[in-house]
Amino acid sequence: MQKSDTTYKLLEASIVSEFERKQVELTGLCHPAVSRSRMRAFEFLKNSGLPDRKNEKWKNSPFPGQYEEEFLLDIPPVYYDRAMEEIFKCEVPGFWADKYSMLNGWYYSTKENQLITTGEGVVIGSILKAQHQFPELFEKHFGKIVRADQDGFTAANTALFKDGMFVYVPDGVEVKNAVQLIKLINRQEPLMVNSRNLIILGKNSRLTFLHCDDSVNHTPSFINTLTEVFVGENSSFELYKLQNLNDSTSLINNTFIHQEQDSRLKVNILSLNGGKIRNELHANLMGQGADVDINGVYLMDKQQHIDNQVYVNHAVPNCHSNELFKGVLDEEASGIFNGYIYVARDAQQTNAFQRNNNILMTPKATIDTMPYLEIYADDVKCSHGATVGQLDEEALFYMMQRGIGKEDARLLLLFAFLAEVTSKVSIEALRISYEDMIKRRLQGELSICDKCVLHCSVPDKPVEFDIDLSKI
Amino acid sequence: MLLNIKNLHVAINGKEILKGLDLSVNKGEVHAIMGPNGTGKSTLAAAITGREGYEITQGEIVYNGEVINNMAPDVRANRGIFLSFQYPVEIPGVSMTNFMRTAINAQREFNGLAPIPAGEFLKKMEKMKKLVDINTKLTKRSVNEGFSGGEKKKNEIFQMAMLEPKLAILDETDSGLDIDALKVVARGVNELRSDENAFVVITHYQRLLDYIVPDFVHVMYDGQIVKSGGKGLALELEDKGYDWIIDQVDE
Numbered sequence: 001m002q003k004s005d006t007t008y009k010l011l012e013a014s015i016v017s018e019f020e021r022k023q024v025e026l027t028g029l030c031h032p033a034v035s036r037s038r039m040r041a042f043e044f045l046k047n048s049g050l051p052d053r054k055n056e057k058w059k060n061s062p063f064p065g066q067y068e069e070e071f072l073l074d075i076p077p078v079y080y081d082r083a084m085e086e087i088f089k090c091e092v093p094g095f096w097a098d099k100y101s102m103l104n105g106w107y108y109s110t111k112e113n114q115l116i117t118t119g120e121g122v123v124i125g126s127i128l129k130a131q132h133q134f135p136e137l138f139e140k141h142f143g144k145i146v147r148a149d150q151d152g153f154t155a156a157n158t159a160l161f162k163d164g165m166f167v168y169v170p171d172g173v174e175v176k177n178a179v180q181l182i183k184l185i186n187r188q189e190p191l192m193v194n195s196r197n198l199i200i201l202g203k204n205s206r207l208t209f210l211h212c213d214d215s216v217n218h219t220p221s222f223i224n225t226l227t228e229v230f231v232g233e234n235s236s237f238e239l240y241k242l243q244n245l246n247d248s249t250s251l252i253n254n255t256f257i258h259q260e261q262d263s264r265l266k267v268n269i270l271s272l273n274g275g276k277i278r279n280e281l282h283a284n285l286m287g288q289g290a291d292v293d294i295n296g297v298y299l300m301d302k303q304q305h306i307d308n309q310v311y312v313n314h315a316v317p318n319c320h321s322n323e324l325f326k327g328v329l330d331e332e333a334s335g336i337f338n339g340y341i342y343v344a345r346d347a348q349q350t351n352a353f354q355r356n357n358n359i360l361m362t363p364k365a366t367i368d369t370m371p372y373l374e375i376y377a378d379d380v381k382c383s384h385g386a387t388v389g390q391l392d393e394e395a396l397f398y399m400m401q402r403g404i405g406k407e408d409a410r411l412l413l414l415f416a417f418l419a420e421v422t423s424k425v426s427i428e429a430l431r432i433s434y435e436d437m438i439k440r441r442l443q444g445e446l447s448i449c450d451k452c453v454l455h456c457s458v459p460d461k462p463v464e465f466d467i468d469l470s471k472i
Numbered sequence: 473m474l475l476n477i478k479n480l481h482v483a484i485n486g487k488e489i490l491k492g493l494d495l496s497v498n499k500g501e502v503h504a505i506m507g508p509n510g511t512g513k514s515t516l517a518a519a520i521t522g523r524e525g526y527e528i529t530q531g532e533i534v535y536n537g538e539v540i541n542n543m544a545p546d547v548r549a550n551r552g553i554f555l556s557f558q559y560p561v562e563i564p565g566v567s568m569t570n571f572m573r574t575a576i577n578a579q580r581e582f583n584g585l586a587p588i589p590a591g592e593f594l595k596k597m598e599k600m601k602k603l604v605d606i607n608t609k610l611t612k613r614s615v616n617e618g619f620s621g622g623e624k625k626k627n628e629i630f631q632m633a634m635l636e637p638k639l640a641i642l643d644e645t646d647s648g649l650d651i652d653a654l655k656v657v658a659r660g661v662n663e664l665r666s667d668e669n670a671f672v673v674i675t676h677y678q679r680l681l682d683y684i685v686p687d688f689v690h691v692m693y694d695g696q697i698v699k700s701g702g703k704g705l706a707l708e709l710e711d712k713g714y715d716w717i718i719d720q721v722d723e
Contacts, residue, residue, distance in 0.1 A: 393524070398561040401521055402575035402631065403549040403582070412574070416565025416614075 003049050009067035011192070011222075012049040012152075018073040019045070019159050026160070031131035033142045041148035041158035050152035057151075060336055060368055062276055062305050066250060071192035071222050073160065078106040087186060087216065096429055097180040097210060100124065100165065104185060105193035107163045115166070122175055123168040127198055130166035137168060141200055145228045145284065146256040153252050157226040161196035167209070171202035171232070178208035178238075178427070185223065185249070186216040197227040201235045203260075208238040208427065213245055213253070213274075220248035220275075227255045231263040233287065238266045240430065242437075245274035247302060254280045261287025268425055269296040270434060271306050272441050278307040285312070285319040296325040297421045299441045300333035301361075307336040310354075314347040317377075323354040326421050328414055328442075329365035337369040339384060345376040354384040359391055359417060411442050474499050474639055474670050475520070479531035482512075482519045489515045491695035492531065497639070500667040504681055504706060505674045507692035508714050513674045514558060516692070517643045520672075521555045522548050535639065550582035552638030552669075556628035556645045563615040568627070571615050572597070572634055579635060600633040604660045622653040629660040636664070641672045646680040658683030678710035691717050 008016065019026065019042050027035040050067060051058040058064060084101045101108045107126035115125030115133060123130065131138050148158040165181050185191060201207055213223065223245075231237045237257075245251060251274055259265055271277050283292045298306040306329075312321045321341070329335050339354040358367045371384035391413060399409035418438060425431035475497040482490035489512045497503055505513055518526045520533060522545040532539050540548055563571070577587045588596075597611065604626045616624050625645050632640055642661070646654055661671060661684050673684055681689075681703065689705040690697045691714065698721045699705070709717075 392561070392563075394561045395563045397523055397545060398557065398563070399571075399575075400545040401549050401555050401557075402571070402635065403546050403578040404574055405546050405578065406544070408574070408578070409546075412566055413563070416563065419565050 011067040014073055015156050031138045033138050037143040037148040037158050041155040044149035044155045071190050073192050075104050078103045080110050097178040099180045101182045105162050105195045120173045121170045127164040127166040141230050145258045153224050157194045157224050161194045164196035167199045169201045169205045169207050172204045174206035180210040182212045184216050185221045190220045192222040194224045199229045201231050203232040204234050206236045210240045212242045215246040218246045222250045224252045229257040231259045233260040234262040236264045241269040243271045243274055247275045250276040252278050256282045258284050259290040262289040265292040267294040271298040276305040280309040282311040286315050288316050288318045290319045292321045294323045295421050295424050297418050298327040301330035304333045309338045311340040314343040314350045317348045320351045325356045326418055328359045330361040332364045335367040340372045343375040343377050343380055347377045348379040350380040352382045356386045358388045414442055476534040481530035483527045483529050493696050497670045502671045502686045504686035504689045511692045512695045513692055517641045550579050554632050554637030554640045556642040558643040560616050560624040562617045564617050566615050568611040568615050600630055604630045605656045606630050621648040629657050638669050643674045646675055678706045681706045
């Protein structure tokens with residue numbers, strides 16, 4: 001049924017009219033693949049709008065409650081006038097990542113650095129630039145992993161995205177330093193930012209990518225990010241997502257990944273802070289021998305909301321998948337975990353595991369956790385498990401009886417609970433940063449960092465902790 | 473006097489468990505608390521250590537000259553009160569070594585001392601591990617995780633040795649122990665006995681008292697200490713059971 005103007009919610013109406021106003025610009029100046037996707041997305045939006053709670057996948061989500069709020073969609077381009085570090089400090093000495101940034105949905109760099117090619121042929125930069133310089137890559141990959149009309153948010157993103165990041169790693173290249181994308185929102189009025197990333201790994205290559213979403217101020221914003229990743233045969237992709245947003249920001253973080261034969265994907269999502277966060281991750285195992293390991297930690301309090309939707313699609317035989325999500329919900333925070341595992345009819349010898357463990361710190365904190373396994377093959381190993389519990393009072397007393405203060409005992413227990421996930425971060429320096437952030441978050445120090453969250457362990461503000469947690 | 477409990481009434485969820493208990497413990501003494509199940513022995517241990525949910529409705533617990541009725545459990549611990557748990561708790565993800573160092577440093581901080589130097593800590597660990605015959609592998613594991621019943625109890629005595637409390641309460645440390653483990657536990661306690669500390673040993677059986685010889689034996693019944701005596705009382709109980717005491721009380 002087609003929606004009419006009168007049934008659009010404010011945000012839906014804004015999205016539709018923004019596209020209509022900018023159609024020439026949005027579809028005329030871009031790659032044909034982008035243009036086609038945008039048109040398809042717009043048709044879908046016009047007819048179906050954004051997902052509402054009648055949609056099974058959104059039934060407990062607070063996002064639809066926001067569709068009557070006003071957000072600015074027509075965000076003027078941001079021109080580079082000062083180094084990113086002046087807006088947002090994120091320099092950890094001797095760090096192992098090369099930093100790139102986006103500001104209010106625009107790729108933020110000097111003109112000459114909008115799209116760079118390294119000596120090894122790795123291309124990094126703005127997706128706007130890349131579509132013209134690498135048309136064949138866009139023809140092959142853009143909009144191929146996600147359908148433009150997957151749902152209202154992928155459609156809104158496809159129709160309206162202004163900019164985003166593009167990374168291309170050629171066959172046989174192992175990128176040494178991690179690529180870190182720092183996405184910031186810094187405006188006084190509420191924005192809706194649609195940004196789009198495309199990451200392509202050729203055969204036998206390797207890339208580590210950090211995707212950081214941060215707020216600089218306390219203005220509400222609505223971020224709708226979509227990332228498509230193509231992982232070529234026998235390649236490794238590690239994806240880290242760090243989310244440290246203000247309490248009035250809503251983040252839709254959609255990631256769609258295509259894995260070729262014998263490829264390896266490792267994901268680690270750390271949701272530290274944010275008003276509402278929905279991480280939707282689709283891992284499509286399309287070649288035999290592919291392996292995926294998806295992990296997440298979430299620490300929510302106040303009235304924050306976290307939603308992790310993980311879809312693992314075992315389309316072919318002999319693949320392996322593992323999911324581990326652990327979270328602590330305090331005060332009146334709410335959470336959702338949905339773990340979908342789909343095993344196609346011929347995907348024999350599939351191994352798929354899933355676990356979600358939660359600690360609720362108060363009677364008002366809630367978590368909805370649901371495994372969803374759809375298995376059409378008969379020779380598979382699949383398992384799932386979910387727990388919801390409280391902090392172990394017995395253990396708390398035991399520790400206090402040994403002289404450890406209640407607050408330290410609580411921290412030690414929570415940290416030990418989460419360590420199972422953080423210990424999987426394979427880059428030592430990043431793992432330490434992760435753990436520092438978690439400690440600070442658990443101590444209530446980190447709401448929104450005035451600096452990059454990865455900055456937390458630099459000497460000017462050391463992480464003091466009575467307990468040496470490094471040995472546990 | 474190290475511990476002086478006067479007319480102690482303790483309730484759990486409004487139900488009175490201790491009903492006017494008196495107990496005095498001096499430094500250098502070992503007191504055994506015996507009695508049938510459900511008479512309040514473990515409640516007494518919980519009240520002295522400040523466990524949540526154990527409400528003191530009347531009376532007071534004086535430790536080292538200070539009323540500790542409302543003191544937090546960790547403060548009591550840092551002032552030298554130690555409980556060997558009847559059921560030691562498993563803490564996944566927290567290594568025994570780190571746990572112990574954290575506990576020792578909390579105590580040192582409380583006493584205005586700098587954190588224990590690593591070398592000194594390790595030396596002390598080695599010494600005390602030998603004392604209670606604990607395997608090095610165990611201290612590398614998470615606290616009590618995957619420990620056998622006997623190992624858990626030995627681990628309690630190990631922690632006691634590391635923390636050097638002034639007042640140690642052993643809550644049925646002997647339950648579930650074979651005779652060899654029992655001897656190890658007793659040896660640990662006897663090594664640590666001095667004129668400066670005291671022990672309160674809660675037990676069902678006389679057996680442990682063959683190895684940890686008490687100065688006083690108390691019998692608890694219905695939330696009170698109804699009979700006290702010397703070590704001979706324990707032997708008498710072993711011989712005659714509790715019924716004769718209960719009969720005396722009921723009369």
